[in-house]
Amino acid sequence: MVEATIAMLDESGESALTFRALAARLGGGVGSVYWYVSSKEELLDKAADEVLGHVLVTTDGMVDGPDPIANLRAISVALFDEMLRRQWLGSYLLRNNGLPTNSLRLFDRLGRQLTRLDLAPKQQLEGASTVVSYVVGVAVDLAQPPPQDFLDSGLEPGEYLAMYADRWRSYDPEEFPFVTAIADVFAQHDDAEVFLAGLDLLLAGIRLQAEG
């Protein structure tokens, strides 16, 4: 059942996961689903935990590299990639609590790298929290459904981005000096690349703190 849940979420997004649709897919009735889970929240719990288990497996070999920050980066990227693949994960992780599930296991794995640096415990907590917040925040942002006018336009993503950049460029430079100035690089930007750049900024800050 968790399997079918994940499949539906992957295929059609979070909004497509209804108890009725899930029951239909499983060839059963709505009530039957409630025999196994007590609410939709619990269903998402199980689905998310399952998926985070995959991340734990793929990041298993990333913890012993010589540079803790490089490891931290690799694990973060793996989590980020999984969240892009499963666009529904982010919104779940946001409302996540912190029970001894795979989510906490992953947090521990990230934070453990920071213990290998010359950082006070408080700085370790702040660093780990910040990295997670950033990764999840960006992933949730990118997981937003594409705007309606993109779907209507029928354009390729690249074309749409160019059109979007044109709009930015057309604004009043007095009112939007920054937006108009970076419209060109915006037209060619890649979301994943921007994420990596930001992550590296953050990690540079942490490294600086550890070395200072």
Place this chain on the structure above:
Amino acid sequence: MVEATIAMLDESGESALTFRALAARLGGGVGSVYWYVSSKEELLDKAADEVLGHVLVTTDGMVDGPDPIANLRAISVALFDEMLRRQWLGSYLLRNNGLPTNSLRLFDRLGRQLTRLDLAPKQQLEGASTVVSYVVGVAVDLAQPPPQDFLDSGLEPGEYLAMYADRWRSYDPEEFPFVTAIADVFAQHDDAEVFLAGLDLLLAGIRLQAEG
């Protein structure tokens, strides 16, 4: 009407804003609301734009300080504070598009500070995007409704945090070395403080990039 919408959102959260409740508050019928807005999305658009207008006003004097990064920090904090005050703002900003609204104005104001540093345009875009993602990401995270067992427990926030930390401490140190190790500082952490620490890490990375 936008006024009433914001008031309801502030008072009782996003879930309490229903067309029926809004109509009742305004002393009208459900259908009347649809005369002024065409969907709930548009209602949130207007409410968010209004609130972001306030942020623009309060950050108006933060753009001319000598240190661009300090300005960037001040503006970010102002946005963050407003998002904590209006817990519904974050989830909206996530699905935000980027029309020439106050949201884009604020983005421009943040990015403009980066143009004063020795950064390539691409780096400016990445820096501004990253800061915004981080601020919004953390704010959305903190705006999550408190877990059910906290409400049930009837504990003070501080007591609940301590209980939570105890739970972390009680986990197996072999399996959760990081979580168990930082349980103590976790018990005394302050979310807003952690946010500021992370923001400073990020800004340190940007400053390093500008000076390198």
Place this chain on the structure above:
DNA sequence: TCGAACTATAGAACGTTGTTCGGTCTCGCG
């Protein structure tokens, strides 16, 4: 072998939500 207890399932029904639709009221102007 029987029947009660329990597991598992199914789908009707409830309450709430955003949204639509047809109707009603109220002006201001010819």
Place this chain on the structure above:
DNA sequence: CGCGAGACCGAACAACGTTCTATAGTTCGA
């Protein structure tokens, strides 16, 4: 006075999560 457009209203609709009741299959001790 008449009447058309603007403003407004609430019943009705579809979809959702959830609860409820009914029912088939299974287990198990007397």
